[in-house]
Amino acid sequence: MLNPEVSRLLNEQVNKEFYSAYLYMAMANYYADQNLSGFEHWFVIQMQEERDHALLFRQYLLNNGAQVTLTEIAAPENSYADFKEPLTKALEHEQYVTESINTIYEAAYQSRDFRTMQFLDWFVKEQGEEEKNAGDNIKKFELFAGDPKGLYMLDNEFNARVYAAPSLVLD
Numbered sequence: 001m002l003n004p005e006v007s008r009l010l011n012e013q014v015n016k017e018f019y020s021a022y023l024y025m026a027m028a029n030y031y032a033d034q035n036l037s038g039f040e041h042w043f044v045i046q047m048q049e050e051r052d053h054a055l056l057f058r059q060y061l062l063n064n065g066a067q068v069t070l071t072e073i074a075a076p077e078n079s080y081a082d083f084k085e086p087l088t089k090a091l092e093h094e095q096y097v098t099e100s101i102n103t104i105y106e107a108a109y110q111s112r113d114f115r116t117m118q119f120l121d122w123f124v125k126e127q128g129e130e131e132k133n134a135g136d137n138i139k140k141f142e143l144f145a146g147d148p149k150g151l152y153m154l155d156n157e158f159n160a161r162v163y164a165a166p167s168l169v170l171d
Helices: 004-034 037-063 085-110 114-145 147-161
Strands: none
Touching: 004 037, 004 085, 037 085, 037 114, 037 147, 085 114, 114 147
């Protein structure tokens, strides 16, 4: 049985991950409207990953006898000042998610919930990758996107991203 505080935080994380998916779909829509299909593609894949993360948290709760409580998902930002702003907002959001997962980890540690800590280890590693990818996207944009040919090449690079389902095994 999960500690009530850990269960509450895990439930909140389900909703935060669904919000992340919603946010990244809005970013994909922004880039689609700007005719940057590679940027759009990158964020659609990001949306799929976040949706899958929500489902992993959901399944973990269910596997451990906890009730899953879904709450309303807020509407994300739909307009941006320029092509770079969604990239910057994505990094800020990933840092927020990292902080949230760290909070759950701390609660699990405090309650000596080693199973949840082990489950969260995958997400801790994943968040490191998410923050690095988001930061790299900003650096690439700053390096190449000032030139129309560079923006075109970066758009093509983002279009080559391949979706890979998470490989976390739940128990």
